Amino acid sequence: MNITLDLFLQVDLPALLAATLAAATCALLGNFLVLRRLSLMGDAIAHAVLPGIVVVFLIASTRSTLPVILGAAAAGLLTTILTELVRKIGRVESSASMGVVFSILFALGVVLLEQAAADHVDLDADCVLYGQLEDVSWFAPVAWTSFLELETWRDIPREVATLAIVFFVSAFLVTLFFKELTIAAFDSALATTLGFRASLLHYGLMALVALAAVASFEAVGSILVIAMIICPPATARMLTDRITMQVWLSLLFAVISAVLGYGLAAFGPGFFGGEHALSAAGMMTVVAGALMTLAIVASPSHGVIARRVHQSRLAASVVHEDLLALLYRFEETQQANPTVDLVHSHIRRGAPGISERALRAGFRSALKAGEITKNNNRLELSSAGRARAMEIVRTHRLWERFLVDEMGSRPDHVHRTATTLEHLTTQPMERELEMQAGAASRDPHDRPIPPKPAPNEPTPDKPTL
């Protein structure tokens, strides 16, 4: 397929513009839906605008933009209100009430559509579902310079113009009410106590969603509306904890999905020798879904991989510390340096369910830090290792003291709890424990609590009981 400039400007550019604007508008509003766990309201509204559009058509016999938009927005609001009504009056769980309402409204839309179809109406459910991105065309521009002429802009496709207006209205309102929307998204009760009507804000947001859904449906279809309301914000949420950042990221992902999706659909098949373009709206949702999957798996802060790495590091460091403490206890009881196998079995007994990998990683990190040495398959603490081991055992026994003295636990029940806590104890916590322990120098099992090494003290000697 050859791409000429004027073909690009007349066919691809307007389609791209429409798709990008639609995606950005939906993603912008979607942020607040996703945070409020109302994502499916976007789904419901996107389905339920159908009867609104058809009713307007049947009454006014027009497909001009304004009445259709008003009808659809009314249908969207109706969905919200009916859902709320069914939830309250019928005491039906909220997601189920949403499902009841939107499927009935969609069915109504399909029936009405069938009536309208008798009238040779150029309007069918397909168009609502997938949109007609391929039909958006802009004949005026023939070269880049055309955009400098006013004539070109006068000929801007209706869909693009509508979407641009809806986008800017949404952006304006979101900026204006950003603080309120944020508070309501995280804590609607707080919003109400702060004195602004959270419910009014809610209905306002829903009206905007309906507006976005209907402005987008002609160009990109309702399926893309749902995807763009949910995927880019969810992707952004995987990457950041800050709402402002999330909104910007979601816009970025929406634009990427639109452009990349369109590119793949329109030009992708050409690379593989295909002749026909694929569905652009479908491809955009695929890209949005792929981005989301990528973020779920690979997000540096909240991704599956990052969490796995973090967990295995934590497990290794626990093994590392357990190992040091164990060797210290061997020294305490004047036993010979234990063999590797013995240590393995001790640690496994102490932390059942620990993975083989974590075990090996813990050993490696202790060896690498020079805190233990291995001779003839027997393990020994180095002096640096002993200093750290003392710290750990000290924390452990201070915790045991605390648990018995202050929490009233029985001495034979505290070991496991202390083993967990010793890895999580910060310096201030330790000072606090020290104060609580007071003059006590022995733990509940009558073993000495190791002293705190002074900053410049020489290497501690081997301990004695």
Add this chain to the structure above:
Amino acid sequence: MIPAGVSHTSSHGSITDVSVHWPTLGEVWEVLSFQAGYNTNLVMLGTAFLGIGAGTIGAFALLRKRALVADALSHATLPGVAIAFLIGSWMGVSRSLPLLLLGAVVSGVIGALCVQLIVRYSRIREDAAIGAVLSVFFGVGVVLLSYIQNMNVGNQGGLASFIYGQAAAMSQTNAIIIGATSLFACLLTFAFFKEFRVLCFDSTYAAAQGWPVQRLDLLLLALIAIITVIGIQAVGLILVVAMVIIPPAAARFWTERLGVMTIVSATLGGLAGYLGAAASALLERLPTGAVIVLIAGGIFTFSMIAAPARGFVAHAARRARLRLLILEQHILRKMHEQLETVAGGADRHADASVSIADLASERNWSTLRLRVALRWLSARGLLNRHNHHVSLTESGAREAARTTRNHRLWEAYLVRNADIAPSHVDTSADLVEHVLGDQLVQELERELKAEGVLLPSPHPIVATHSAREGKS
């Protein structure tokens, strides 16, 4: 981009020219009593069986809060259908139904499992996960369909029936598949009734008791998947979720018992299928799937309003009755208190009267509300109405004394046991006095007597009628 021939079944002239042909009663009866020909009967039976199966499974899906998972699942079937079609045409079997259904089930279940995986392994919540899976899987399906459409393979028209459903074109094979699957799903539900009940009402408890919760969830999901996929053929993948949600949600209004709810749900679902198919056979230009959903919606609305167990009217009536009772008791107590101050003692004449204006000034009662309540009280024989006064009857006086006594006993209890200041206790007692049962009153009495606390209440505790009767 989707093969045409889906929704445009007929094309008449302008909409104003189309006159609706209303069927006669005879025709209606003919269709409803299965005398309207083989095809119509087939469609009606098929959709009715679908409704029964979906209603049965849906009851558990709804209670397990999986209602919209069914939506994600039904949308997620599309790529499976498309891939199965591609595989089929590659193998040379064009559009084999079992293959398409298999593809639909597999990709639907994968979609539903994706929802669970996302919820489990990421910070994305269930609602967003459902929406994302639903739209992305559907998007994949749309891309594949757009690819298929450009291939030179015949017989693609059937694919679109998966999106909108084609109940009207139901074949005998389809109807048999639907009936058998539905029956199978019902039997399985019956066999696992106890397990599903524990799962739906308290899955944590079930897990603690050693039930295989995860496997049961998977079984429920598989049942939802099967019923969804066979439903898609009839009502289409967008509307099939309605068959799973609406009948059980409607059944929930009629009963508080799971067994009854399941049966009611199956019945309502079957009814919606049967009536929907009949309506679309009788009237022109009514797509069967949508009509079934609309009829189910009508049943739902009716149930929500009129069901005696949990319906709106019954609920509102119960609340109104309670409010009337509270108002009534407040009036009686106020009258008792007024008479007390006038007569200066607990014993007073039954015919001593209180002016309505005095009563009205006691609280924020509107005149209208007060008059309605007074009329109600006099109708119950508790008081006599005069021009501007009311007086208690014998039984009214007893009831007033009892109410006042409950109020003051509770006040005494609150002052003593809940550390509420005597000046604040009146309102708190106001809220509770109406729901004190006889037994509780006796217990309060006994407790207060045992402690020798006589009157911590700012008001004297009046003698009950029984005490007075005992004296006389």
